[in-house]
Amino acid sequence: MKMVVAALILxxxxxxxxxxxxxxxPTVAAAPDKADxxxxxxxxxxxxxxSCSHCRxxxxxxxxxxxxxxxxxxxxDQVEVRYATPRAVPLRxxxxxxxxxxxxxxxxVDVLFEARxxxxxxxxxxxxxxxxxxxxxxxxxxxxxxxxxxxGMPVRLxxxxxxxxxxxxxxxxxxxxxxxx
Amino acid sequence: MRxxxxxFCLLLSLVAQPCSAEESRSERISFGGYGDIHYxxxxxxxxxxxxxxxxxxxxLVLGWGYEFTPQIRxxxxxxxxxxxxxxxxxxxxxxxxLNPNLTFRAGSVLMPVxxxxxxxEPPLYYSVERPYVEKYIVPxxxxxxxxxxxxxSKNGALAYRGYVVTGLDAMGFTGLEGxxxxxxxxxxxxxxxxxGVARVEYAAVSGLSLGVSGYYGGADQGDSxxxxxxxxxxxxxxxxxxxxxxxxxxxYGVTVDGAGRVFSATGQGIGKTxxxxxxxxxYDLLGRDAREGGSRSLMVFGRFEDFDTMNEVxxxxxxxxxxxxxVITAGLSYLPIEKVALKGDFExxxxxxxxxxxxxxxxxxFRF
Numbered sequence: 001m002k003m004v005v006a007a008l009i010l011x012x013x014x015x016x017x018x019x020x021x022x023x024x025x026p027t028v029a030a031a032p033d034k035a036d037x038x039x040x041x042x043x044x045x046x047x048x049x050x051s052c053s054h055c056r057x058x059x060x061x062x063x064x065x066x067x068x069x070x071x072x073x074x075x076x077d078q079v080e081v082r083y084a085t086p087r088a089v090p091l092r093x094x095x096x097x098x099x100x101x102x103x104x105x106x107x108x109v110d111v112l113f114e115a116r117x118x119x120x121x122x123x124x125x126x127x128x129x130x131x132x133x134x135x136x137x138x139x140x141x142x143x144x145x146x147x148x149x150x151x152g153m154p155v156r157l158x159x160x161x162x163x164x165x166x167x168x169x170x171x172x173x174x175x176x177x178x179x180x181x
Numbered sequence: 182m183r184x185x186x187x188x189f190c191l192l193l194s195l196v197a198q199p200c201s202a203e204e205s206r207s208e209r210i211s212f213g214g215y216g217d218i219h220y221x222x223x224x225x226x227x228x229x230x231x232x233x234x235x236x237x238x239x240x241l242v243l244g245w246g247y248e249f250t251p252q253i254r255x256x257x258x259x260x261x262x263x264x265x266x267x268x269x270x271x272x273x274x275x276x277x278x279l280n281p282n283l284t285f286r287a288g289s290v291l292m293p294v295x296x297x298x299x300x301x302e303p304p305l306y307y308s309v310e311r312p313y314v315e316k317y318i319v320p321x322x323x324x325x326x327x328x329x330x331x332x333x334s335k336n337g338a339l340a341y342r343g344y345v346v347t348g349l350d351a352m353g354f355t356g357l358e359g360x361x362x363x364x365x366x367x368x369x370x371x372x373x374x375x376x377g378v379a380r381v382e383y384a385a386v387s388g389l390s391l392g393v394s395g396y397y398g399g400a401d402q403g404d405s406x407x408x409x410x411x412x413x414x415x416x417x418x419x420x421x422x423x424x425x426x427x428x429x430x431x432x433y434g435v436t437v438d439g440a441g442r443v444f445s446a447t448g449q450g451i452g453k454t455x456x457x458x459x460x461x462x463x464y465d466l467l468g469r470d471a472r473e474g475g476s477r478s479l480m481v482f483g484r485f486e487d488f489d490t491m492n493e494v495x496x497x498x499x500x501x502x503x504x505x506x507x508v509i510t511a512g513l514s515y516l517p518i519e520k521v522a523l524k525g526d527f528e529x530x531x532x533x534x535x536x537x538x539x540x541x542x543x544x545x546x547f548r549f
Contacts, residue, residue, distance in 0.1 A: 048519065051213035051548050053246060053256035054291070054299050057276060057284060058340065061333045064281035071251040074211065100387075101337050105305070105519070 037156070040083040040115035040131065042070070042094050048106035050077055058103060066090065066097035086133035089115065095164045111161040113172060116180050121151045129157055129172055139171040146174055154180040211246040214258075215548035217303040222541045225310065228503070228530065230538055238264040240303070242271055252278040255288075260322070270367055272324055282335060286344070287328035289367035293342040293380035294394045295319050295431055296418045303546030304522040307427075307463055307482040307514040310542060313506070314488045318433045318457035319414070320361040326370065340382045348374030351400040351410040351443045354451045356501050359490040360412070360435065363400060374399030376412070388423035392416075401439065406446040410439035425465040427480070432458035441495030450491070450498045457488030463514075478516040482526075485509055502533035512542075522546040 044063070049055040056074050063072040063079055068090040070081040081094055091113065099108040119140060120128040130137040132154065140159065142148055149155050156179075159172035219225075222234035244258035258271035274288030291299045297306070297315045301322055306312070315321045327346030333339065347370050353362030365371065376398020384390045396414040401407035418431035435455040437443070444450050463482035491504035512526025524544040531537045 049300075049302070049305070049548075051215065051244075051520075052300065052302060053244070053258075053272070053274075053276075056211070056246070056256075057331055058333060058337075060278075061282055061284065061331075062337045064278070065333070065335045067281070073208070073248070073251065076211075097337065103337070 037114075038082045038084045039086050040089050040113070042081040042089065042091065042161075043112040043114070044079040044081070044095070044098055044108060045110040045112075046077060046079060046098060046106055047109050048103070050074065050106075055103065055106070059098070059101075059106065062097045062101055062103075063094065066093040068093070070094070083115075086116075086131070088134045088136045089113075089131065091138075091161065091170055092164070095161065095170075099164060111164060112158065112175075113161050114156070114158045116154065116156050118152050119149055119155055119157070119177070121148065129159070139169065140174060141171060142174045142177075146177055149177055149179070156180040209248040211248075212244070213246075213549055214241070214243040215302040215304075215546070216241040217309075217544055217546040219309055220543040221309075223538075225540075228532065228536050228538050241265070244271070270324075271322060273367070276331070279330075282333055284331040285328070286331050286342075289324050289326050290329070290344055290346065292323045292325060292346070292378055292396070293344070294323065294378060294396055294414060295321075295416045295433065296392055296420065296429070297321055297431075298323050302548040303544070304516060304520060304548050307461075307480045307522075307524065308484065308510050308512060308526050308542075309524045309544035310528075312431075312459050312461070312484065312486060313508050314431065314433065314457035314459045314486050317357075317359050317361070317490055317506075318435060318455055318488050319416070320359065320364050323364055324367055325365065325376070326367050326372070327375075338384045341380065343377070343379035346376050346378060346398075347372045348376040348398040348402065349400040349412055350402050351407055351412070351437070351439065352402075352404065352447055354400075354437065354440075354443055354447075354449065356450050356452065356491050357504050359452070359455055371402035373403035374401060376400075389421045390419070392418045394418075400437070404446070407439060407442050410437065410443060412437055425468050427463040427465075427482075428461070430458065430460040432456075441497070444495060444498060450494060450501070452489070452491040452493065452500075452504070453495050454493040455488075455490045456492045457486070459484055459486035459488075461485075476518055478514075478519070480514040480516070481512075482514065483509070483511040503536065505533040507531050520548050 060072050067081050070083045073080045083089055095111055115131050117129055117131040127140040127142050128137050129140040155177050158176040159174045161170055162173055163170045217239050219239045220236045223232035224235035241261040242258050246254060246256045248254045254276045257273045260269040260271040270289055272289055272291055274286050274290050277285045279285055293299055298319055298321045325346035327344045329344030331342045349360060349363035350371050351363060354360055355362055378396040380394040382390055382392040394416045400412045401410040413436045416433045420429035437453055440451050440453040461484035463480045466479040466481055467477050486508040489505040491500040494500045509529045510526055514522050514524045516522045526542050528540040
């Protein structure tokens with residue numbers, strides 16, 4: 001499981017994906033991106049048939065029809081759903097499209113979410129991630145190893161999505177927080 | 182000198198530019214493939230127990246996809262059969278998403294007939310050889326040039342495909358191999374006759390899927406000696422997978438209207454109707470369930486097939502009893518990961534002449 005998350009973070013941070021460049025240990029990175037990443041991305045790590053074009057078409061259709069306007073791009077063992085401009089991300093629907101898919105040879109392994117927004121810190125220590133310009137927010141868990149940004153500061157968050165396996169409330173576990181311009 | 186410098190700069194810019202373009206291109210290209218290597222004792226295609234054994238790199242299929250835009254893509258697969266002795270274009274089609282649930286498809290397409298013709302990657306079935314019903318009744322792998330729609334309901338439970346394609350060529354039909362010789366494989370195929378083909382799949386509950394397919398079209402391809410030949414195919418299939426079990430079955434019926442004229446034109450007695458069905462039950466001895474995070478499978482399976490490519494023949498002809506065949510296959514398939522399978526099985530054949538054959542097979546299968 002940890003390897004899948006690490007792989008997803010590597011994918012999210014690869015230059016080809018035009019995303020933050022550091023991976024591995026959670027950090028607050030400072031280097032600005034050369035290319036503007038999209039507003040938000042959902043990475044779905046899957047296991048099963050991704051090699052044949054029929055399955056790829058089926059996966060693309062299932063994800064896109066639940067993605068609320070997001071574009072789906074298929075890689076090897078992962079699906080990236082990309083939102084170019086600010087809009088609410090139907091994260092639960094996107095996840096459900098593959099987690100509860102009835103394709104025989106496909107299962108969802110892990111989910112990574114990356115988006116631009118702000119982090120709200122409550123007095124009791126809980127945190128919330130609010131997507132920029134959408135009013136949409138998610139509970140956020142920030143490990144002590146990650147420096148907390150000032151409340152309300154624009155950031156780009158990369159987080160593992162929890163809670164979807166038990167069909168409960170979705171929450172985010174921060175893996176990387178970067179200042180966003 | 183100045184020209185040289187300008188030329189050098191131009192060259193540098195040409196060299197430098199593809200780097201950024203290359204990154205973008207690499208995101209748009211997908212590459213995949215599959216293959217299988219077989220040992221058959223005795224060789225495939227014989228009912229003689231004394232026939233020699235055979236080892237064969239049966240298939241190596243390499244495929245590419247390119248995404249022009251997120252909505253427009255092309256997929257191509259090339260099949261190098263029998264250690265590249267025969268090369269065949271497996272598929273080559275363009276997909277154009279009309280909306281998130283509906284895609285227009287055009288090109289050389291795999292026929293959506295039965296559960297296996299489109300989804301035929303070797304690790305997806307447990308036996309070394311594909312089910313024989315899928316070879317003799319449906320001429321898997323069957324592709325034709327055409328166009329149509331590929332759709333799916335929003336919740337993914339209902340999927341459908343429907344195409345208009347080039348028809349079969351009845352001059353290639355045979356008594357024992359059925360429709361197999363009538364496929365064009367998209368290679369300079371006759372296109373005087375068209376056909377319609379469609380398939381609907383419904384995933385009723387998790388693990389259970391049901392499918393029906395239909396095909397109807399001309400097969401005389403304008404040949405005046407045949408006048409009119411029409412082929413109709415109907416099929417139904419079901420599969421349940423869960424708790425380590427994998428149970429599936431499929432049934433087919435084929436009618437060839439004009440089979441008598443095919444005999445008159447070719448001298449080849451062919452079936453007016455062909456039928457075939459099979460049922461298979463498999464169980465994972467390692468108890469893996471992909472949804473529970475396992476990685477290895479050891480499937481033990483058994484399958485019974487019953488098919489007859491000359492179930493009914495035109496009046497004046499006598500059905501060849503060797504066309505009515507039954508095959509029992511049992512064996513093991515070990516999947517260290519789900520994309521690789523090591524297989525071994527045993528086949529028992531019997532036809533209506535009472536000829537019997539036992540065959541032992543070993544296989545290595547992969548997809549990526």
